[in-house]
Structure formats: C-alpha cells, structure tokens
Amino acid sequence: MARIVMKFGGTSVADMDRIKKVAARVKAEVDAGNEVAVVVSAMAGVTNQLIDLTRSAARLYDLREYDAVVSSGENVTAGLLALVLQDLGVAARSWQGWQIPVLTDASHGSARIEGIETEELARRLTSGEVAVVAGFQGLEPQRQRITTLGRGGSDTSAVALAAALQAERCDIFTDVDGVYTSDPRIVSRARKLDKITYEEMLEMASLGAKVLQTRSVEMAMKHGVRVQVRSSFEELPGTLVVDEDEIVEQAIVSGVTYSRDEAKITLRSVPDRPGVAASIFGPLAEAAINVDMIVQNISSKEKTTDLTFTVPRGDVARAIAVLEKHADSINHEALSAEEAVVKVSVIGVGMRSHAGVAQTMFSTLAEKGINIEVITTSEIKISVLIAEEYLELALRSLHSAYGLDKA
Amino acid sequence: MARIVMKFGGTSVADMDRIKKVAARVKAEVDAGNEVAVVVSAMAGVTNQLIDLTRSAARLYDLREYDAVVSSGENVTAGLLALVLQDLGVAARSWQGWQIPVLTDASHGSARIEGIETEELARRLTSGEVAVVAGFQGLEPQRQRITTLGRGGSDTSAVALAAALQAERCDIFTDVDGVYTSDPRIVSRARKLDKITYEEMLEMASLGAKVLQTRSVEMAMKHGVRVQVRSSFEELPGTLVVDEDEIVEQAIVSGVTYSRDEAKITLRSVPDRPGVAASIFGPLAEAAINVDMIVQNISSKEKTTDLTFTVPRGDVARAIAVLEKHADSINHEALSAEEAVVKVSVIGVGMRSHAGVAQTMFSTLAEKGINIEVITTSEIKISVLIAEEYLELALRSLHSAYGLDKA
Numbered sequence: 001m002a003r004i005v006m007k008f009g010g011t012s013v014a015d016m017d018r019i020k021k022v023a024a025r026v027k028a029e030v031d032a033g034n035e036v037a038v039v040v041s042a043m044a045g046v047t048n049q050l051i052d053l054t055r056s057a058a059r060l061y062d063l064r065e066y067d068a069v070v071s072s073g074e075n076v077t078a079g080l081l082a083l084v085l086q087d088l089g090v091a092a093r094s095w096q097g098w099q100i101p102v103l104t105d106a107s108h109g110s111a112r113i114e115g116i117e118t119e120e121l122a123r124r125l126t127s128g129e130v131a132v133v134a135g136f137q138g139l140e141p142q143r144q145r146i147t148t149l150g151r152g153g154s155d156t157s158a159v160a161l162a163a164a165l166q167a168e169r170c171d172i173f174t175d176v177d178g179v180y181t182s183d184p185r186i187v188s189r190a191r192k193l194d195k196i197t198y199e200e201m202l203e204m205a206s207l208g209a210k211v212l213q214t215r216s217v218e219m220a221m222k223h224g225v226r227v228q229v230r231s232s233f234e235e236l237p238g239t240l241v242v243d244e245d246e247i248v249e250q251a252i253v254s255g256v257t258y259s260r261d262e263a264k265i266t267l268r269s270v271p272d273r274p275g276v277a278a279s280i281f282g283p284l285a286e287a288a289i290n291v292d293m294i295v296q297n298i299s300s301k302e303k304t305t306d307l308t309f310t311v312p313r314g315d316v317a318r319a320i321a322v323l324e325k326h327a328d329s330i331n332h333e334a335l336s337a338e339e340a341v342v343k344v345s346v347i348g349v350g351m352r353s354h355a356g357v358a359q360t361m362f363s364t365l366a367e368k369g370i371n372i373e374v375i376t377t378s379e380i381k382i383s384v385l386i387a388e389e390y391l392e393l394a395l396r397s398l399h400s401a402y403g404l405d406k407a
Numbered sequence: 408m409a410r411i412v413m414k415f416g417g418t419s420v421a422d423m424d425r426i427k428k429v430a431a432r433v434k435a436e437v438d439a440g441n442e443v444a445v446v447v448s449a450m451a452g453v454t455n456q457l458i459d460l461t462r463s464a465a466r467l468y469d470l471r472e473y474d475a476v477v478s479s480g481e482n483v484t485a486g487l488l489a490l491v492l493q494d495l496g497v498a499a500r501s502w503q504g505w506q507i508p509v510l511t512d513a514s515h516g517s518a519r520i521e522g523i524e525t526e527e528l529a530r531r532l533t534s535g536e537v538a539v540v541a542g543f544q545g546l547e548p549q550r551q552r553i554t555t556l557g558r559g560g561s562d563t564s565a566v567a568l569a570a571a572l573q574a575e576r577c578d579i580f581t582d583v584d585g586v587y588t589s590d591p592r593i594v595s596r597a598r599k600l601d602k603i604t605y606e607e608m609l610e611m612a613s614l615g616a617k618v619l620q621t622r623s624v625e626m627a628m629k630h631g632v633r634v635q636v637r638s639s640f641e642e643l644p645g646t647l648v649v650d651e652d653e654i655v656e657q658a659i660v661s662g663v664t665y666s667r668d669e670a671k672i673t674l675r676s677v678p679d680r681p682g683v684a685a686s687i688f689g690p691l692a693e694a695a696i697n698v699d700m701i702v703q704n705i706s707s708k709e710k711t712t713d714l715t716f717t718v719p720r721g722d723v724a725r726a727i728a729v730l731e732k733h734a735d736s737i738n739h740e741a742l743s744a745e746e747a748v749v750k751v752s753v754i755g756v757g758m759r760s761h762a763g764v765a766q767t768m769f770s771t772l773a774e775k776g777i778n779i780e781v782i783t784t785s786e787i788k789i790s791v792l793i794a795e796e797y798l799e800l801a802l803r804s805l806h807s808a809y810g811l812d813k814a
Contacts, residue, residue, distance in 0.1 A: 016460065016463045016464065019464070050483065053423065053483070053487055054486070054487065054490060056423045057423065057426070057487045057490035057491045057494065058490040058491060058493055058494035059494060060494075061490050061493075061494075062489070062490060062493055062500075064500070065486045065487075065489045065490045065493070065500070065501055066486070066490075068482060068485070068486035068489075068501050068503070069482070069483050069486035069487060069490075071482075072479040072480075072482045072483050073479075075475060075476070075478075075479045075482075076457065076460070076476050076479050078475070079461070079472045079473070079475035079476035080460055080461065080464045080472075080476060082469070082472045082475075083461060083464035083465040083468050083469060083472045083473075083476075084464045084465060086465055086468075086469055086472070087464065087465035087466060087467075093469075093471070093472070094472055094475050096475070096553075098505065099551060099552070144506060145506070146503075
C-alpha cells in the first residue's frame, strides 16, 4: 500500500470517454490498495479558449481577473472525474485550489506555490477517499483571490501535492510514454529511458523537450519527489525522474536534444573596448529579449571584435530594431541575422566525471561536414549552433556516437 | 446618487460583443454617480453544456460535484465583465459566491440563500468600485463547498444582494422589455405594465410567464426590494415590481395568462365515501406528481362521484400507471385522460375589493361558446381549464373584456 499522486493533462481528459478511461486507471490503483490523489488539467483546448476571451475583453488585463477566468476549466474536470469515480463505486470528491487550500504568492498569472494545507486531504485519503484536485490554481496570501501557476502549471501542482502529502510517487500521465534519448520523429533508433536524473530532465525541459514544466522538475528535485512520466493511453511503465544516486549504471550522455527556436545575430567590427558588451546586451535586456548563446571573436579589422549571439526567432525583428536604435553607442560596422539555425545539445550528468565528451561531439559533427557556429557548455550539457539543414543528420550521428541507439 | 443592483442573464452576456454592451450600460450608471453591483449569469448555453456533462459522467450524481461543475460558467462571465469594465476605465472586480460569501443552506442543486456578508463589498462600492458578482452560486454552512440555487437562480442572487446592500433598485435585464398584460405573440393588443405588485408577479411566474424566478419574487416581496424587469437590448424603462401601496391606480385585473403544460384526468363513478380523495391523491403525491386543479362532481350513477384533476403533460402516462396500480382501492368505473387542454387565468390584486370579476370571465367565455371544464380561484386569481383550440380566442376576449387592450 502506498500513497500516490496521479496527474492527467488536457489531452488525457479531453472528453467524457477519456475521463472515463482516467477513472478506470485511478480505480485500478485504489483497488490495489493505494491512497490516491489525482490532479487534473482543463479539458484540452478549454484554457486556450478562456485566455482568448480575456484577451478580447481588455487590452491590458488585470491578472487577478485573468486568473479568476482561466482557472475555471480545471474546476469542471475535477468535478466530472469525481462524479465518474463515484459512478464506478469509488469514494471521491473534488477540491478546488481555495478549498484545500493551495497557498501561493501573489504573482497572479504565474504564481509560485508556497505551501499546501493537506491535513484534511490526508485524513480523507487515509479513510479511502480519492482526492480529485483542480491543478494549475491556488490562493494568494490574503486568501481572497484565485491565482494560477502559468502554462503547464498542473505538473507543478501535482509535484507540490506529492511533496506535501509525502507521496511515494508522482505519476505524470501525458501523450508521450516517457522521456526519450532523442526525438523519435527524427531519430528512429531513439530509446525510452527507464530513469533520468532531475538535472538532466531540467536541461531537457529548458531546451524545449516539453514533457514536464521546468518548475515542476525544480520542485521535484528540491523535495526529492520521485516523478514518473508515462502514457495516458497505454499501460506501460514510463520514465522515472529521480536523484542521481538512484541510477546505478549512469550513461555518460542521456540524451541528444535540439531547439529550433533560435536565430543568430552577428555584429561585425565592434570597437573592442570595455563596456561594449553592456552597450549591446543592456538595451536587449530592457526590451525583455532573451539572449542565449554568445560568442566573441577577434575581427579581421584591428582593435575591433565580432559578436555573435542567439535570440528566440520571434524576437529577431525587435532585436534588430533595438540594436539599430543604439547603433551610435555600439558603433558596429555591420549587422546580419540568420534564422535558419538550430541548437543541438548533448546532456548527461556522466560528463562531470568523464573527459572527451565534447571532443566526441565536435569530431562527429566535423566528420559529417557540419560547421559549428557557436558553442556553449554547462556542467552537464554541451550545446552547439549549426545550420538548420543539418539538424537531422547531426542528431542521428550524435545519437550513434554516444552509443544511445537501440539494438 | 443611489446604490443599485443590475442583473444580466445568459442571453445578455452570450458573447463578447454583448458583454461589452452590458459594460457600457454599467458604466452609464457609474457615470451618473451610482454605486453599482452587477450580477451575471453564465454565457447562454454554457450551463446547459455543463449539466449535460455531469449527466454523462454518472447515472446518479452527487449534487455537491454537480454544483462544483455547473457553477463555473458564472465565474467566467464575472471575470470577463470586470475586465471589460476596467478597459473602459471603470474600477471593478469580480466576486465568486465563496469570496463574498453568499451563504446558503446545504441543499446542493437548489440551495436557499441564508445571508450575504456584504461588509467588504459595501466598503468597495462606497469607494467607487463596481462589484461584478457571479450569480446562481453560494457557499454551504460549513463554508467548504459551492452550492447552486437552481435554474434561474441568478435572479434570486440579484434580489438577495439588493436586499443585503439595501439597494434602491434591482434591475433585471432580460430579453423581454417588461411584464405584459398578456402574451404579445397571441394578444396583439397586450400592453407593457409600468408597475405590477409582487403578488401578481408571483402568480404570473408560477403560471409559466417565466420572466422572473418565483423564489426571487418571494424574496423581493419579503424584503421590499423594488425590482425592475427591463430589456438588455433597449434603453427603455421596464416594469417595476413593487408593493401594492406604490400603485396608485390599481386595475382590477392586471393580466391574462395561460399555461399549456396541463393535462386532464377524469375518474368516473368513484364510490362516494370518506377517504376516496386520499386514496387517489396519496399515491400520486408519493410518485411526486404535482396535481393542480381538482373538481369533484356528482356522478350520473347513484352514490358515486366523478373526479377530474390536472397534472403536468409530461406526467400523464406515469399518473395513469399509478392510478391503475391502485385501481382496487380507488374502485373507479372508468379512467380517461385529455391532453388538449390549457389553463387560462386572470390575475389582479384589485379583485380582492371588486365583485363580479369571475362573472365577467365566465360570461365572456360563454358568449364565445367556450366550455369551462374546471375552475379554481385564489384571492387574486381565477383560473379555468378549457379546450386548447380555444386558447387564442379566450385570451383575446378576456383581455378586451377587462379593459386591458391598448388604444
């Protein structure tokens, strides 16, 4: 007997048929003697509809009202799942964020969970009642108004609840059946991982492999919650996200990922003097443009430098406008932008203790004639920027080179 | 300057365009210096969709979960209207039932309002902020779970709020522009009433002229709330529902209404002995079949009686089944049912002090050759059951006979 948290996203509860399938899975865990808390998202599409409505209501919207509107989708799903469970003979009740309560800070629209008062919830779990919790929502410190946790927030609701309830496991049911060594749509030999560390998962999430909300992984890591990513539609084990200690045979590299949301901007022949970086990145930061990779080279022209950096593709035009507005202080000779670039990364906690990981990456790409435009590294990740046309070739070559291909 | 409550139903907030029109009306009242609380329903169709979802979720549903699900539509409208008002420069915030709170009894699905804690709401109204209140919902006595007030419950929310806030007026905006002396689709000379008494409005509501929820009229009468029924779509004054004292020139008859939801059942030659009525109406009451008009005649056969009564049309088959099951104890000779009947009523507080009102009704119908099958009367109402084919003729003739035709 164990206490577990199960979380089902929007596609898993998209209609009544799917909600009934979810209920059957929950019942199976109850029948196995487990205490179960379920966290649900809004039915697929509902939250987007509600967001569109708030956008058409006002030009600048009050995030407190935004939260009051967009949180309603989860209330519907929670009530419906409780009803279906009751119909299957399973004791269940729905819980809205304010009813538990799930306490957050006052950052409406992207609130952070500060605590969950689980006393009554835990008492009812122990008595055999399933708690069906509306995800994505909480209550601000004055306990008057509803908050929401930002997109994908139900993952964080589930992990926070698992931490507060000291659950043995937090299963995140989604439309993929686990975390893969690479994108199976591109790398046909990608394998599903049985286990992955929190750190690796964090790097994957931040690189656009959107299986889990980044914040939920941070929270799981902080509280040591064992998270399992698994399929809503199949009865297979998924991928366990756990502490490094739990992984006995750690591969050096766990995954090869990529991000297409990259564009490269190059400023040529910028005078090479102290403060030049600030003159460029200061104005971009003020415009809330997120600069990712940066590389500075010696220019062909004396006493100048060439600066290359990446921004999200949607921000290229804005970034160029900002830079041109500050052209006098930057004093560059030329500006060029390139959108047909991608970032490819290899991730693995094993690289902390193994040398040569970067060399394998560089030589593999060189062998295929792929030019590396920018490189950045962290303790457990190496990322390179390459021309987009080489993406598939690069992913497959690296996947093989690091021994990740399935048999 | 006055404090007013404005209530907008589902068709008045059916889409963003209409919500914006509602906001403009609210702003006009604010600009006129009034303190305004607005009560809103869910967008047209939303509550029915939610009810359908709960029905497809479970065969017998837990009304607490039903309430959790169906109350969500009002939260969306309240948040959206607050946003649109803010966009127009009007200070506004939304209030869900549990936030005020609107306290009800624990009768989930059809709860009664027991009190509203308006201290904070009133403080904010005084400071110039518009309160946008989600109608139809409340909080049960333990303050844990959401309740709903039953269909049309937003009318009651509005009247209860007007009573608690001691508002000068409660305007109910709807898709008709007021209360008419008869159904204008049938009686082309029907007039809009400027004023009507609570008692008359109650009789009209219970007769199927569904302008206001019956319970909201009872509450307005009890607390002396001046209710105005008016159009969401036009800028005209509507009909004021007020105390009898406020109506200076009271017509003897205020309206001629009808109900098609009637069916007549006749039991012939029932033994005329004490307890016979109980043997018939007891089993019907147990089956929750609502018997309305009853008439008992001397039968053509000695020591027996003929009994005729009406039930809602949808209950005829069930009523016959119940009566046949108890045929031995009732001991009737024959049973017949007739669905092509309607109830026509004249309503007016003036008939308390005027004789001859019933006589006018009977002679008017007789002149047109319309046979009266059953008669019932109350202090301010006379109802007759007639063949459905005479409905339009009867309504128009009575409307003229009581001097209600417009010039």
